[in-house]
Each structure stands twice: as C-alpha cells, then as structure tokens.
Amino acid sequence: MIPYNFEYTRAKSLSEAQAMLAKNPDAKLLAGGQTLIPTMKMRLANPSALIDISKLEELSFIRASGDTLTIGATTKHGMIAASADVKRMIPALAHMASHIGDPAVRAMGTIGGSLANNDPAADYPAAALALNATIKTTKREIKADDFFTGMFSTALEDGEIITEISFPKPDRGGYTKFCNPASRYPMAGVFVAQTKNGVRVGVTGAGPGVFRVEAMEAALAKNFTPDAVANIAVASDNLNSDIHATAEYRAHLVTVMAKRAVEHALAA
Amino acid sequence: MTTVSMTVNGKPVSADIEDRTLLVYFLRENLRLTGTHIGCDTSQCGACVVHVDGRAVKACSMFAVQAEGAEVTTIEGLAKDGKLHPVQEAFRENHGLQCGFCTPGMIMTAVDAIRRRGAMDRETIRHELEGNICRCTGYHNIVSSIEDASKKMSAA
Numbered sequence: 001m002i003p004y005n006f007e008y009t010r011a012k013s014l015s016e017a018q019a020m021l022a023k024n025p026d027a028k029l030l031a032g033g034q035t036l037i038p039t040m041k042m043r044l045a046n047p048s049a050l051i052d053i054s055k056l057e058e059l060s061f062i063r064a065s066g067d068t069l070t071i072g073a074t075t076k077h078g079m080i081a082a083s084a085d086v087k088r089m090i091p092a093l094a095h096m097a098s099h100i101g102d103p104a105v106r107a108m109g110t111i112g113g114s115l116a117n118n119d120p121a122a123d124y125p126a127a128a129l130a131l132n133a134t135i136k137t138t139k140r141e142i143k144a145d146d147f148f149t150g151m152f153s154t155a156l157e158d159g160e161i162i163t164e165i166s167f168p169k170p171d172r173g174g175y176t177k178f179c180n181p182a183s184r185y186p187m188a189g190v191f192v193a194q195t196k197n198g199v200r201v202g203v204t205g206a207g208p209g210v211f212r213v214e215a216m217e218a219a220l221a222k223n224f225t226p227d228a229v230a231n232i233a234v235a236s237d238n239l240n241s242d243i244h245a246t247a248e249y250r251a252h253l254v255t256v257m258a259k260r261a262v263e264h265a266l267a268a
Numbered sequence: 269m270t271t272v273s274m275t276v277n278g279k280p281v282s283a284d285i286e287d288r289t290l291l292v293y294f295l296r297e298n299l300r301l302t303g304t305h306i307g308c309d310t311s312q313c314g315a316c317v318v319h320v321d322g323r324a325v326k327a328c329s330m331f332a333v334q335a336e337g338a339e340v341t342t343i344e345g346l347a348k349d350g351k352l353h354p355v356q357e358a359f360r361e362n363h364g365l366q367c368g369f370c371t372p373g374m375i376m377t378a379v380d381a382i383r384r385r386g387a388m389d390r391e392t393i394r395h396e397l398e399g400n401i402c403r404c405t406g407y408h409n410i411v412s413s414i415e416d417a418s419k420k421m422s423a424a
Contacts, residue, residue: 001309008287008333035328040312052334102399107323
C-alpha cells in the first residue's frame, strides 16, 4: 500500500520543528510513525508534509530525580521497557511498555506519539492518567486529567509539541490488559496506582477514551486488595460495542482487569 | 524526489526516490533485495523485518528517507563468506520452516531478540515473536530453532 505523496524533512532541532509546523499547519510530526504510517498507507491521513522529530536527542531521555521520573517525548517503548530507572521507580510502567505491540513496533514507537494520538485502546494514556502524570509541551504543562479530551483527541493545540512526561513515583502500581487476540489491542486495560494522596484507576480500551473509575479509587484507598473492587461494576452505557465485544462484556472486563491490576501491584 | 543514501548489508547505496517510498519497497525494488517479504503490508505479520542501526523494525512501517545515513541489514546480509548465520543454521537443522515465506522476518526478529536477551526459554521466544505470523502455523519448530540458536550463540 502506498500513501499519498508528501514532503519529508528531518528536523535538526525542536525550534526548527516548531518553525516548520508554524509555516505549514497541514504538516504532521513524525516520531515513531507506528500509527501514523499505517494510517497514511490506508489513506486515512493525508498530510502534505512530515516533520521527522525522531532523531532529536533533546527529546529522547529517561531521567530519575528524587521521586519524579521524567521521560522525553521521543523515547521509544523498548527503551522504557528496558530502562533500569523505570524498573526501579515504576516497574508497572516498564512492564506495560514491554507489552505494547511487538518488539519491532517497540523499537520505533514513542511515548509522546502514543499520548498525542490518544488511541482509545492505547496503553500509555491509562498509565498517564492513573499515575497523575504531567505532560510538558513547547507551550505549557498539562495535567493528565486535562490532557485526554476524547477519542483521538487531546488538549494539544495546533503547533504544540509534547517535549516530556513526568510521572510521580507511586508507592505501588499495576497494569493488566485483556487483548483482542488478533489485533492485540486491549479490549480493556486497567492501570492502578497507589500514592500517599490516594489511589487512581485509569481504564483504556473499553470506552471512547481513557477514563478513571472513582468508585474503585475510593474502595482501594480504604482497602488495597483485589476484593475491594470485585463488586464494583462500571456502567456500560458509554463503553464501546463492536464485533469483538459488547459494551456489557467490556464493562465486566474492566472489573476483572482492575482486580488483576491490583494483584499485579501487590506482587511487585 | 529525494536522494537517499544508506548502508545496506555493508555496502553504501544511494537512489532518487519519492519521499513516500517505504523502506521495504526501496529494498525490494530499487536494490532488488527480495529476501525481505511483504506479507500483510499492514504491520501485522513481520515478514518485512530488517535491522536498522542494529534494531529489528518492520520495513513496511518506515519510509526509506527515515533510514537516511543508517546501517541496514537484510536477510541477504546475515550469511558471511558462504557460511550461514547461526540462526539460519538452526532453522535448517530444526526444520524451522514450512513454506518459507515468513522465514526472513522470523530470522531477523530472532537475531535481534538473541542480541537483547541471550539464551531464551520457549515462553520468552513466543513473546518475542508477537509481531511475526507464520500462516503455515509452523511455530513449534520455529520456536525450537530459536531456542537452539539462542543457547548455542550464548555458549559460544
């Protein structure tokens, strides 16, 4: 499959990428390309220009400082999965990264690209939401609670580029997903994170966008065990229904995955 | 049109191509290296896996211009001086193929996995093969081949 033609430029710096984006609002940023390129091949996306930011060293790093883990936007999933700093600070995040796509996808795909795309079945949005991450851009800092605004939609404005993501170290974290056996995208994935300020639960794959489950968070804050969430069901009204699973089935999966995510957190 | 230059299997290559040319088409059609296969063309099957700067990637999900200046290795670049790579040898010994279509991608994926992980158990190998599909469903011997190669290469 051949995409429509476009003009490719490799940005030499973040400021050059910003200037190129400002000049051509129709241009798209190319990071890992593991979603964008297949989408362009299907001719569902048709940008006139691609600005490749994948080689910008300034955006590719993992930094542990005190109780904060900061990851550059173009850091690849495989690097996050293998990082000693990530494994030490937030092992559940390394575990999650090691189960995105497949090894070849993890060698290319980036955390910033995944967050900016906000695929309703992507893994990182659940982690960012549950871990109360802060997404830093060329313009401002955005809390995860304000960043994800719906299916494939974020608070990012035109020309705004994600530069890094900061994660406060949780006391415990766990992630479990139930994958579609063919696409391997989660039909429901749940990230739980326990901190001194309470518990946060982020759900991906089940609805049109990532969301939190406050009833589970309150129950887990009192009693951080799988049993605490065993009888808490999410409403199926706004969940996805397709040939792979009905909304009711996905709602059931959320509870099951939440239990297993807590087990995962307790086992770590 | 853009002039793209890279090193493929140790040889410098250069060509004028459209920016939209996928790496897999550049390898197969410009360079006539047809060992890299196009199975699904939707980044599911892994028949097109090659190494770019030492890492296994899907050549159908990357533009050739992204590999400007890179070192690329394809299945044709694995054997040295008429001697098969240990992973190729293990696939031969363990009958790790049926029709052979997926084999180049399986081998390139396995070489990268062994580089990162060393000797692997069968469960780890199956996790590493997540992105490679064998439509003959010949996974049993593929896993045996990689297990054998990973142990021999780690012992060497």
